[in-house]
Amino acid sequence: MRKIWLLGLTLVSLGTWLVLRSSLPSKSSVAPTPAKTIRYEQRTLPQSIAHILVIPANSQFLITPALSEQVATVEEFARKHQAKAIANAGFFDPVNQKSTSHVVISGQVVADPQKNERLVNNPNLKSYLSQIFNRTEFRRYQCGQTIRYDIVLHSQSIPAGCRLVDAVGAGPGLLPEITSVQEGFVDRTNGRDALDSTQPNARTAVGITGDGSIVIVMVAQKPSDSASGMSLPALRDLMKTLGVQKAMNLDGGSSSSLYYNGKTFYGKVNLEGNPLKRPVKSVLIVQ
Template sequence: MRKIGLLGLTLVTLGTWFSLRSSPPYISSALPTIKPSPPKTIQYLERILPQGIAHILLIPANSRFVVTGALSAKANTVEEFAQKRKAIAILNAGFFDPANQKSTSYVVVAGQLVADPKDNERLVNNPQLKPYLAQIFNRTEFRRYQCGQTIRYSIALHNESAPADCQLVDAIGAGPRLLPELTLVQEGFVDNALVRDALGSNQLNARTAVGITRDGSIILVMVTQKPSQPNNSGISLLQLADLMKILGASEAMNLDGGSSSSLYYLGKTFYGKVDLQGNLIKRPVKSVLLVQEK
């Protein structure tokens, strides 16, 4: 990842100073200084990017809010998840197969494995994916641990063990990892030898991501396309990694994007993908990240 020089702007959020670094050309001056927010409260930010709009939620560390996972037996929109879960915010999360509505990502809820990609026959029996199954079954996931009386979040590969004295409570897989480095090849999304790029990583698209700051705050991001430019708007994965770094994340991972990109916050829903006529696509999703009060 290229180094980014210091910029004379500072983003003040969550009672923590996140130093803004000089933005790549696609972000330019789209992230102006914002006023300090009261500590321990969720902050919603909307930032206009040259090729899209970034909807950002900042959830402070050690607050009354917790980020958990949820899975639906049948795919639902984030609005439908909100009606059932009564969450403050909901972000689409893991990958799934729209044809059979089975998850292609691991999901753990309340300490129980509720979705296993190895149970998805369309995934495991796909001859084109067989060379990548070991990598697919060990992709990045967002985790919540209970460590004594403390909640900890991390981004880890599926096969990684929980830290000592910590119990895994929730986990939702997707990938690839964005920070501290982009791991497209390692997680089987890209095969340079075969010119395979499952996510169109260099293309502009609606994208979704979750990040963790050094103090343990959570950053949820959903970047929308422009209705006026349905074929050439959004953000690439490299640009998304840069954006997460600018926002203060030390760890970050990509979530299911494209038509799945959707964010609900306090009664309002934002969808990321548009069709060729510029209309928003409201696609049901299989798993989500919930922001709820403890």
């Protein structure tokens, strides 16, 4: 009887331990899941300084455009939107401070270059207007419960099952190919290259990698050389090394600027080597 009683007590104790054990969270369920964070890198290159942001795919961050009624610096955009990162985006007319790029925010058209009278009535641009209105743009779609980003021409139709949430245009496209002739109206025969595409300059670009990560690059001139920077072909090659498959050029030169984590970087420098803090019309915001 004593042996049976001891065996029963052992089984009861074992059962209690198993119940308690099963009620405790396993190590895998309590271990913290590392958050997907923005990766920032600064590269010092022979003719420029590249500031690189990588926003991982399926992270908690959203990349959306913002537009200011009056032009503003990326620092001013940052204070208003409390964003983690901001880069300059579309083209604009510094005289009337109106966008010359399409901008859509939360499904609403907030900037239409066809309503910019100085652009539309410019006789020197009349033959290019149809191309100006159909430049490349960075888009955010809502496809069911999934967010998708893409880089396409403005005339590109919206994918089935998706709705266009945000878009901001600029151009030309960089990857899979450079579309400088179509979008920048480069004409080697007549020496026309409004974007100085083959010359070094401050540049800004956005791209999408194969896994869906977003890459934002702002190329700054070196303080000691106001003629430094990067050409569009070199910018394309840099984006390629970052795993980017689709990319587009954003406004550059004096507009090139990037805000990240409380710090602001400007791309263009004056003859004294000081950064030019040019206000812009539209930006890409990382929140």
